[in-house]
Structures are given as structure tokens and as C-alpha cells.
Amino acid sequence: MKLELISFKLCPFAQCAIILLNKQELAFELNYINSINLPNWFKQISPTGKVPLLKANDKIIFESSVITEFINDISKTNLHPSDPIKKAKNRSWIHFSSTLFDDLFDVITGDxxxxxxxxxxxxxxxSKIEAVKNNSQFFNGDDFSIIDATFAPIFMRLSWINKFTNNTLSFDRLTNIKAWSQDLLQVDIVKNSVVKNLDDVYYSNIETRKGHISTLFID
Ligand SMILES: N[C@@H](CCC(=O)N[C@@H](CS)C(=O)NCC(=O)O)C(=O)O
Incomplete structure (x- = not known):
């Protein structure tokens, strides 16, 4: 199947899909478009005007959680737990994870x-995630699952912000998710899921927004 992922370089939802495509060893074309100046062809094919979009044999799939499930469906390895209850719980926390980005957006833009x-x-x-995360390497134990790919982009951005600000969003006291974050950020497919120096781009992006957080930046 011919796969093309369309995204912005900074999009965390697309990053999750990139991690999974690579984890599943699926060949795909990555097409980064400019978020400020969206191409007309993109506006025509995107129902929501948002990225990521996955083109699968010219069929458009949108919404990152649907894209990640689709990637799993067309792969040889199932990266969800096979137990239905565990799988449902994973999906619930994956859904919950998307709300963290709403807060993160307000953190980086707000007064x-x-x-x-x-x-x-x-x-x-x-703290709610801390309460359900055990001390295993990944969310479900020793094996990397879809839920790990979902949280990795959040942890990456928190680690960048902590680097820019002398730990203003430190979650060291949340020991289970701190360890999970550290483990995830060491995984090669996670490290390689963004372009080089994306942390610098994120820094400039936040600085331009002139929210309170940019007053906490250290040099
Ligand atoms: N629920 C969507 C959210 C996607 C989303 O918010 N994408 C951002 C980039 S990370 C976007 O395209 N923003 C442009 C806009 O909202 O116009 C998903 O998970 O795919």
C-alpha cells in the first residue's frame, strides 16, 4: 500500500504516526507543508483543515487516533494489548492524552x-496518569505499544520546555511517568521522529507568541 503522511514539522499528532509507521517498518513518504501558508491542494483534500492526514493509496484518512489505529490494522504486529479490557483502557488514556495538548497550548501562549x-x-x-502507570519501562510492560507513541511527543515537548526554562514544568515528583518519559525519549524511533533541531524551532515558535512562559526562558 502506498502511504503518504502530510503534516507540519511541529505537529505532535503526526509525530505519533511517524513513530508507529517506523516501528511497524512501513514505507511511507513524509510530506511537510507550511502551516502559515497552506497549499490549495491540502485545503481541498483535508476535511478539517488540520494535519496529520494519511493518504493510503490515494484515500484520505484524517484524525490522528484513527490514523494510528489504521497503521496498526495494516501491520503484521499488533501494538495494542490483545486483552479487550486492557486495550480499551489504553484507548481511554490515549484519548485523555490529547487533552494535555490543550493545556500545553495555553501554557506556551497564555499570559x-x-x-x-x-x-x-x-x-x-x-497526576492521574501517574496513578495508573506502573514502574515498567513502557505503559504495558516491556513492549512498546501505541500508547507509548502517543505520549512520547508530549514528553518530548515537556523536556524541551524544561530545558528552555530551568524546569518550570518539572514532573520529577511523578516518579512513574518521569521514568517512562526518560525511557521513551531514549528510544531511537522516538528520537528520530522529528527533524533535526526541532527544539530550536519550538523555542522560536514559543518566543514569537510572547506568552508569560517566554519571560522564563534562560539563555
Ligand atoms: N484531533 C486532531 C487534531 C489535529 C491538530 O490539531 N492539528 C494541528 C497541528 S498539530 C493543526 O492542524 N492545526 C491547524 C488548525 O487548527 O487550523 C488530530 O488528532 O488529528
């Missing part, structure tokens, strides 16, 4: 008040 309320909301959610 001082918004920064603190969204930081609190983010940490309330991280």
Missing part, C-alpha cells in the same frame, strides 16, 4: 494568569 491555571490543569492530568 501569567493563564499560564498558572493551565499549568495546574496539566499537572492535575499528569
Amino acid at each position: 501569567k494568569e493563564k499560564f498558572y491555571t493551565s499549568k495546574k490543569s496539566l499537572f492535575d492530568k499528569l
